Amino acid sequence: MLHDKTVAFIGAGSMAEAMISGLVKSEKFPTHQIVATNRSNVERLAALEAIYGINSCKLEDLQFDQIDVIILAMKPKDVDQALSGIKQHIKPNQLILSVLAGITTTYLEQNLHIGQQVVRVMPNTSSAIGESATAISPGHETSENNVILTKTLLECIGEVYTIDEMDMDVFTGLAGSGPAYFYYLMEHMEQQGAKAGFDVETTRKIIAQTIKGAANMVQAQGETPTILREKVTSPNGTTAAGLKALDENGGGKAIAKAVEHAAIRSKEISEQIQESLLVNSK
Ligand SMILES: NC(=O)C1=CN([C@@H]2O[C@H](COP(=O)(O)OP(=O)(O)OC[C@H]3O[C@@H](n4cnc5c(N)ncnc54)[C@H](O)[C@@H]3O)[C@@H](O)[C@H]2O)C=CC1
Numbered sequence: 001m002l003h004d005k006t007v008a009f010i011g012a013g014s015m016a017e018a019m020i021s022g023l024v025k026s027e028k029f030p031t032h033q034i035v036a037t038n039r040s041n042v043e044r045l046a047a048l049e050a051i052y053g054i055n056s057c058k059l060e061d062l063q064f065d066q067i068d069v070i071i072l073a074m075k076p077k078d079v080d081q082a083l084s085g086i087k088q089h090i091k092p093n094q095l096i097l098s099v100l101a102g103i104t105t106t107y108l109e110q111n112l113h114i115g116q117q118v119v120r121v122m123p124n125t126s127s128a129i130g131e132s133a134t135a136i137s138p139g140h141e142t143s144e145n146n147v148i149l150t151k152t153l154l155e156c157i158g159e160v161y162t163i164d165e166m167d168m169d170v171f172t173g174l175a176g177s178g179p180a181y182f183y184y185l186m187e188h189m190e191q192q193g194a195k196a197g198f199d200v201e202t203t204r205k206i207i208a209q210t211i212k213g214a215a216n217m218v219q220a221q222g223e224t225p226t227i228l229r230e231k232v233t234s235p236n237g238t239t240a241a242g243l244k245a246l247d248e249n250g251g252g253k254a255i256a257k258a259v260e261h262a263a264i265r266s267k268e269i270s271e272q273i274q275e276s277l278l279v280n281s282k
């Protein structure tokens with residue numbers, strides 16, 4: 001299904017690069033059929049070409065009629081300008097994927113052609129190694145074939161979950177932003193290791209292996225995190241002391257708040273963009 005498809009990224013930042021890396025590493029996709037574009041940073045495009053063997057060009061030079069899947073990968077604040085720039089070049093049956101946090105399918109449909117095929121997508125940066133947890137929510141006009149194409153494409157970069165768009169903000173808080181919480185945790189563990197005299201490189205490897213092992217245990221054993229946590233925790237032992245300190249310092253609540261506030265921000269972005277659309281149409 002993918003071998004004859006061409007994919008263009010509009011925006012060539014962190015998320016586009018993570019997806020490009022994952023697509024290339026999956027080897028399910030001819031690299032020359034991936035095109036990265038941005039507005040003006042040609043050095044960045046040259047670097048992506050050199051690293052991944054893909055094609056690139058400035059957005060104004062993109063041959064839109066040769067592209068099957070267009071992936072919007074700019075910041076949400078730039079979406080308005082981007083959509084007005086591409087609308088004249090695309091056809092309603094061209095598939096548009098958007099990875100933009102907070103940008104709804106309704107917003108995309110309102111700003112592109114009547115009947116435009118769109119899918120809202122929320123990957124994370126672990127796409128780079130084929131380990132993303134990616135959600136998709138198809139728009140109102142999107143054909144079943146295009147939903148299958150979207151899933152097949154995104155399965156190259158990890159697991160894909162089809163969700164109700166109402167749940168996209170929470171998914172963004174959990175999985176889109178999620179890797180950052182674990183990096184934050186690792187930064188703090190690393191600092192503690194360094195304080196105790198461990199060298200940073202070794203500590204980093206130990207922590208990464210510990211997190212990877214815990215995640216793999218949940219996936220492989222089918223046991224709940226609660227049961228797995230209890231198995232680590234000996235009465236009056238070291239883990240009990242660590243968990244008590246976490247609880248007393250608001251560790252659990254802080255994690256829950258992180259997910260909650262990321263989701264709130266995603267919703268806020270939707271509302272702000274929708275409001276600016278209303279103001280501009282007056
Ligand atoms: N970074 C992440 O972990 C994730 C990001 N996202 C979403 O991905 C999108 C991009 O995020 P990042 O890659 O982190 O941002 P970034 O700032 O690294 O990249 C944005 C890119 O878009 C380009 N751009 C801006 N306006 C443009 C236009 N009108 N036409 C063409 N290119 C344009 C910029 O030059 C830049 O290359 C955001 O909307 C974000 O919500 C989604 C999931 C995870």
Ligand SMILES: O=C(O)[C@@H]1CCC=N1
Binds near residue numbers: 101172176177
């Ligand atoms: O921080 C952000 O807004 C983007 C969306 C999800 C992850 N990064």
